[in-house]
Amino acid sequence: MNTKIITDVDGFxxxxxxxxxxxxQDPDATYYSTFEFNYFWWQTFGSGCDKQLFILCHYRDNMMVAIAPLMIRCIDKKIVKCRVLSFLGKxxxxxFIIDSSKFKASALIRELFHTIEENSEKWDKIELTHLQMNTQLLQYIMRHxxxxxxxxYLTTCNRINSGDFESYEQFEKEMINTKLRRKRVKLRQDTGYRFKIVRASESDDMYEQIANVHQxxxxxxxxxxxxxERGSLFEDKANETFLRELFKGNDRILFFYLESEDSEIIMYKCCYLYRDVLYGWNTGYSPKYSNYHGISDVLLMEMIESLFSGSCAKQIDFGAGTYPWKFRWANHFSVSYSFVMWNECSQQTKLLRLLNQSREIIRAVKELKNAL
Structure with a gap:
């Protein structure tokens, strides 16, 4: 029984x-847990001196049974630097990725945290975010x-599960009002749109097409x-490098879009597909159709109907964010948490807290002067 720490790309x-x-093997795994996502992300964003790999691999009987995909980020606070232990990726x-078929998940997680604590001289703060309810990791932390x-509490993620309805007709009856149905009919009559689904592995130019629409x-x-305040992730060079590598020949990346009669994209939604779940991450529409209200609703209706036809998935995950429109569409939601703990033995932590206290005092003095 031992734990190995991976700190270089070759080891990764x-x-x-x-x-x-x-x-x-891990039922809690999502697309963000996969090797391809984490490796391509690190290849793009991990090259700077401000990040270091800190992947924990736990072994039992010479077999790897758990991974904590972590890194250490160095945040420069000018006077002092803060080393933050966090998850890889975004x-x-x-x-954590756990095989609990032979060993208790809590025992494996305990060993991973034991290694983290043993290496406390390397980090000043642990910051593990987007921990989902009902996962083994969050349960371990909450019981500790x-x-x-x-x-x-951090945020909420909403999801549509087609398995809760006998048919699309039942979903439409319970979840979609007459106004939304009319939007769909009007857009089809006015534009003659076609609904399409394309995998990244099936098209070499979809990246350029959606990047152009988004910009x-x-x-x-x-x-x-x-x-x-609105930006475009496709204008960031690092994001472009990461996405192009991730998209290349990838069956797990799908584009859902409405196409006009002259083959232009009206609106698209790009998703990661993993275990029958579509994880939505980016959407955009053509300004040419900005006078139509509810294009996003029409695209969602088409996507949801495709779930019932068995085309590629059974669920749509809207991702993090407590927006009312997500609750109007989804029939499930889950809560995510953050775990943030300072290293009380670290000299940097003590200095940072002293600096924060000083700032609070200065701010209070300024407020008092302004009040007088």
Whole structure:
């Protein structure tokens, strides 16, 4: 029984087979748990000196049975640097990857945390976010006398599960009102749209197409709507590198879109597919159709109907965010938490807390002066 810490790319690549085996065995795994997602993310965003791999691999009987996909981020606070132990990647669901078929999940997680604590001189703060309710990891943390007090609500994720309805007709009757149905009919009459589903492995130019639509949407929102806060992830060079690598020949990335009669994209939604779940992560629409209200509703109706036809998945996950529109569409939601704990023995932690206290005092003095 031992735990190995992976700190280099060669070691990361060497555990691919074990990683993929464990994600297949772990019922809590999502697409954000997969090797391909984490490896491509690290290849793009992990090259700087501000990040270091810290992947924990736990073994029993010479067999890898658990992985904690972590890294250490160095945040420069000018006077002092803070080393934060966090998950790899960026997404809506994070977790340790556990094979609990032979060993208790809580025992494996305990060993991983034991290794984290043994290496406490390497980090100043643990920041594990997007921990889903009903997962073994969150249950372990919440039951722990010391860890539970450092855990708090973060956000909510909504999901449509087609398995809860006998047919699309039943879903439509219970979840879709007359106004939404009329939107669908009007858009079809006015544009003659076609609903399409394409995998990244089936098209070499879908990335360019959706990137163009998303950037046109951003330009429209800036210039016409005055929403200058809106950006486009396709304009970021690092994101572009990551997405292009991830998309290349990938059967797990799907594009759902409405296409006009002249083969232009009206609106699209891009999703990751894993275990019959579509994880939505990006959407965009053509400004040419901005005068139509409810295009996103029409696309969702088409996507949901496709669930019942058995085309590719059974569920749609809307991801993190407590937006009313998500609750109007979804028939399930789950709560996610964050676990944030400072290393009380770290000198950097003590200095950071002193600096924060000083800032609070200065802020209070300024407020008092302004009040007088």
């Amino acid at each position: 690549l060497a555990i691919r087979e074990d990683w993929e085996r464990l994600t297949e 997404g809506d669901y994070f977790n 006398d010391r860890y539970s007090k450092h855990t708090q 046109l949407e951003k330009k429209y929102l800036h210039e016409v709507k005055g929403r200058t």
